[in-house]
Amino acid sequence: MTDKSALPDPADFAHVSEWVFDLDNTLYPRHTDLFSQIDKKMTAYVRDLLGLDHDAAREVQKRYYRDHGTTLQGLMLHHGIDPSDFLEKVHDIDYSWVKPDPALGAAIKALPGRKFIFTNGDTPHAERTARALGILDHFDDIFDILAADLKPKPAPETYDRFLARHGVHKDRAAMFEDLPRNLVAPHALGMRTVLIVPTNLDRVFDEVWEHEGRDGAHIDHITDDLAAFLLAAVA
Structure with a gap:
């Protein structure tokens, strides 16, 4: 084999x-602290959008990611969000x-x-x-x-x-x-x-x-x- x-x-x-x-x-x-920053931003976005606590927001975020390919796709399908707003906010990170x-x-x-x-x-x-x-x-x-x-x-x-x-x-x-x-x-x-x-x-x-x-x-x-x-x- x-x-x-x-x-x-x-x-x-x-x-x-x-x-x-x-x-x-x-x-x-993966150990570079980059996508982990995006991940946290996505949790915060879901939290603020849906008025959830951190753990509940993270569960929704990960479920949408698993079921729809990206958290963005899930949020668009279920909540009609503006994708430009999402992409701008979650990529506002430290690239250093x-x-x-x-x-x-x-x-x-x-x-x-x-x-x-x-x-x-x-x-x-x-x-x-x-x-x-x-x-x-x-x-x-x-x-x-x-x-x-x-x-x-x-x-x-x-x-x-x-x-x-x-x-x-x-x-x-x-x-x-x-x-x-x-x-x-x-x-x-x-x-x-x-x-x-x-x-x-x-x-x-x-x-x-x-x-x-x-x-x-x-x-x-x-x-x-x-x-x-x-x-x-x-x-």
């Missing part, structure tokens, strides 16, 4: 010319926690072909994050939740929209993600799939369902070191 967590054989990526990366907890490690990652930048720059960020967040957040990492200039474009017409991953139609918008050839594409469920559709499309995991799952995951499917057939590779993985993939 193939060890999915082993460094890749370059032959497995010889056909890839379209490199697609999720943003949060993928291009930077994100440090430059020269190794990752060099690895992404060396990839042959086009590179994209495909995120359930918005473009300003993706730009600020990628700029802080020192990797923004290596990407051809960003496909965000607004480009997705506010329909988040893992909805299959969102991947179709991404492919069509950028003319991405699915049989020459690889998708990098930290959530197993967000790799189901790319795998079905014929994209090579890579799951990014933290070095200590038990410590950083507070939602058990988030890593359900990690051992699924739709995951081609697993890594906890994106830069090293990319360098090996094109060696």
